[in-house]
Amino acid sequence: MATAYLNTTAPRPNVFVAFVRHPVVRVIGIRLLQAIPILLIATFITFALLNLLPGSTASALLGDGASAEQIKALEIKLHLDQPFWERYWTWLTAAFTGNLGESLVNQQSVTAVVLDRLHVSLSLIFLSITLAVSGAIVFATVSAKKPGGVIDRIFTFISSLGQSIPTFVFSLVMVLVFSVTLSLLPAIGYVPFSDSPIGWAQSMILPVLSMSFPIWAIFCRMLRADLIDQASSEDYVQTARAKGAGGWAVLIRHILRNSIFGLITLVGLQMGSLIGNTAIVESIFGLPGIGRELLNAIHFKDIPMVCGIVVVMVIITVLANLAVDLLYAVLDPRIRHDSRS
Amino acid sequence: MTTRTTVVASEGAPDPMATTAPVLEVEHLRVVFRQGEKTTYAVNDVSLSVPLGRTLAVIGESGSGKSVMSRALMGLLPTTATITGSVRLLGQEILGLPENDLRQRRGKDMAMIFQDPTRSLNPTMKIGTQIAENIRIHEKDVSRKEAIARAVELLRVVRVPAPDRRVEEYPHQLSGGMRQRVMIAIALACQPKLLIADEATTALDVTTQAQVMDLLLDLQQQFGMSMILISHDMGIAATYADDVAVMYAGDVVERAPVTELFGHVRMPYTRMLLDAVPRLDRPAHALIPVTAARPPDLSKAATSCRFAARCPRVQDDCLQTHPPLEEHEDKHAWACFHPIPLERTSA
Amino acid sequence: MNKFSRIALGAVSMLTAAALLSACTQGGGASSSSSPAAQVAGGSLTVVVTGGNGTMTTLDPIAPANPNSDMKNAIFGELFHLGANAEIQPSLATGYTVSPDGLTVTYKLRTGVTFSDGTPFNAAAVKAAYDRALNPANGCPCLSTFATIASTAAPDDSTVVVTLKKPSPAFMVSISGTAMNWIPSPTAEAAMSPADFGAKPVGAGPFTVTSFDSNQKLVLAKNPKYYDPAYLDTLTFQSIGTDQSALASIQSGQAQVVEGITTFPLFTQAKAQFDVVPTASTSVWLNQFNTISGPMSNPLARQALRYATDAQGINNAIFEGQNTIANMGVAQGLPFYQATVPGFLGYDLAKATALVTQIGGLSIEIMETTSTVGQKVAEALAAQWTKAGVKVTLVAPSLADKQAKIKAGSWDVSTAFMGSIDPAGSLGYNSFFGSGQPNSGTKDATLDTLIQSAASELDQTKRADLYKQVAQKINDNSDAGFLFSNQTFNIVSRTGVVNASQPVRWMDWAKVSVPASK
Ligand SMILES: Nc1ncnc2c1ncn2[C@@H]1O[C@H](COP(=O)(O)OP(=O)(O)OP(=O)(O)O)[C@@H](O)[C@H]1O
């Protein structure tokens, strides 16, 4: 037995070890492992903070006229009389089995509610990023072609608007222009894609515009600055120009290719505020997403619901950053090749 | 010295009908940078000429305006630069040409190699594509595939091993010397008449430096190019150049064929460069021994000899008037009121 | 930012403002009267609900999170409908009698009614609903109001007998808008999980639930079996997070009715295009004083603050003048309401200043409510009182903290609102002026006796007289300074929607119709 064992293992390359050592697998593994403490900390803080906030779920539910005994009774029914770390532990152990608990307010399964709403927020986030990134690439490239020119100054002005106007105000202006005045798009409401793809598109246009404008502005300014900076400081740009490449070719074929990495990093960094913005935009446009649900849940201090949504938001952020890492690996030959050797 | 093997170029041999007219003629070239309040007189009144097939070395310490001058020739300076004077390439005035016309000539009639091979290639683009780009910009009817095939050929010419594989690789996969060879391949892609090498070997180690310089010289002969070798190193000028121009603070202060110059140095600054023995404990770019002095102030136009403050032969008139570059002897020009007498230099 | 950008930024902001204004004023001048056109069946209507009204977590009648009662009225119907002046009208119950001792209330139910799942709507269903609501384990907010119910019985299919522990003249008006008025199908309730029942309950009302997305959207379809079928085929409630987009939804024609806007400046815009309809008020704003301890135990200090208060000024500044000035703790339109109370102290800055000087200065703390509107009211009061030389600080404790402060006597003035449909109801006189009550700053045995006897007096005339005395006593002792009514407003489009401007607290959506589609 012993010799057979030696004979079979010694010469064969260990596929598993090779797989685990593969850099891409390692990146994914590390990111996912990092997510675990983040999730624990985020949910614990959520539990603790909601517990510290004044008022209780029971009194929020029962309204102003409630008597102390009534509040007490409801708290017992909802197990709110237990110390919060006990409730956190109960919630956590259940969460490990995939059960995020029940809403304190309407007894619906948190997992079911979140899954039901997730696609709305995800499509909002995805479309907004896509629009912001592609818009930023176009605008920043045109701006960087002639820094200080008329077009550049107009674009710079629009992007400074994007960074200074609150999402809330911008959304309402959009609604006033496109819904109230021009009657082109619905002011509120959501149409599921399965009901009507066109209706869905119409109901998403204004929310997506509102979400993407501020991040577009950030992307645009950063990308423009980076393009101009690289154009004036990078030697490979001189090389390209020395070959006789035209202004556009240098910008698009050479500089943009290198600036895209900074943009991708920025997308990863903006994920957090983007997810936060879903709450505002979904509230204004009445979209049934998790951001709006989070606001409602916080209002009632519906801790399982809040935590469930926080978990999902953390996972989205972690996955988005993982996607950024992987995209880097795919796009940047320096990383791609290091990983092969 | 490394032995020079003669390699037959894939295409194009030196033009037997070459006229004696210089490939490049520069007259009174001035470059002034104006950015906000700040003005820099980076190049003042440079006149040069590079005959066909010859190599001109431009020598000078850091900040003397060598790179600015060469970029001015290529039309690569930013818009903050004001360029005056005259630059004639193959008999045609190119200063003041619209960018689009100038573009047609860059990479085709004149090409340039930069100092730092780690930064002068696009890190996100395959080697082959970067070489092919030059070809396809100037020869519109060449297909991508043909251009890549020519890139492989060019890599072979610049002696990059396994060129078929290299075209598919990215700059970071190559050593510094290999990258500089790739830069040379890019520069040679359209067989330019003039090649400007701006400190092309400074960033490389000594052995590689010599290899690359030898390669450049070989290729110059094969392709019949004229070359401007920019360096801070007198040794390179002595070994590889036909003519030498010494720059100081934006001025050409001495200009002569190489043997004449090294035989009869007249300008005190040149003498100082020659006396400086390269030492390992000094960074390559630091200027050599000098009397304590502030670096020349480039923010004002010259009203006196810029070297006066450091010059051992300085006299009153050096501080009154800016000495012009004048051809005092046959093909030997210097800008100095009190040149070193001939005897002293014959050592 | 460079100069160019700053100038352009200014220009664009002005353009935006201009666009906002023009968008808000267009279409003005149309007649605001919805002519009593002939009502036709069919069509659909969208109601946008915002603010507190926008909360619709569950549709279970006993659920603690009390959503907009309109929705439950539409799904479950009502046993009795409460008219504009709190008159009790028959609906799924055809009538009721109260025994002479006031301890037994008997409902007569409409016969032949079925729930939308086909099971019969009968006395047993009503008894089941009452028992479920009154089971303390179920946490119904109705429990405190209906603790007076001793038992319920269903002697026959159409008769329900409710036995009270003590006479309660307020009982019948109080059931409106509570689980006592909404009867779900007991069969469905037993068969479904609490979550499912909360999302798709079965009632016998004019509408049935098509789909429900909690806090988002409720789509209802006409129940053809309802005894008095609704006009509308579809009724949609869409919850929205902000008042501005709620208004935009009606401006863009997506919605026909908006409920619950509390951003009062929007009414000025809305009035030009739409009808702004106040719902029947059940409560009034008041400054309540701690008469037991601290600076406000001095009657002169209380009088000073009453003189220093310009209620109409606040009403104009914050509520666009929509509220009715109040002299006492019952809202207009309700039984026992008095428009004026003799000896009411109105705004008189000179007198206020003199009183403050006379008592050697006054420094107090206002407890405001945590709502935005409540904070604005408190800030306006602070500004007015400062003019009279009073030093004012503001605090905004949570409800629990507020009641703790009141219990400890460590407070001066509380600005809030009080009132219920009947003054004996849960936020009525007892809760705000009874000795030792959670919201009370008064300790006055005579007043206690008056409030108690008024609450149990069965004779309407005697009862009215008792409440008159209560109002007078509170006024004379300056236990509180009343400001104005507190109510919500509906915005109704003028596109031919009929009956959407009902002057009641809770709409009867079965009576609303839209014009026939061409
Ligand atoms: N874009 C620019 N704007 C303003 N000043 C510049 C610019 N480029 C170069 N200069 C200035 O012009 C002068 C000459 O610089 P240049 O790069 O030509 O020196 P160099 O001789 O090439 O030195 P090195 O040996 O270090 O390469 C320096 O003082 C430099 O600061």
Ligand SMILES: [Mg+2]
């Ligand atoms: Mg240089």
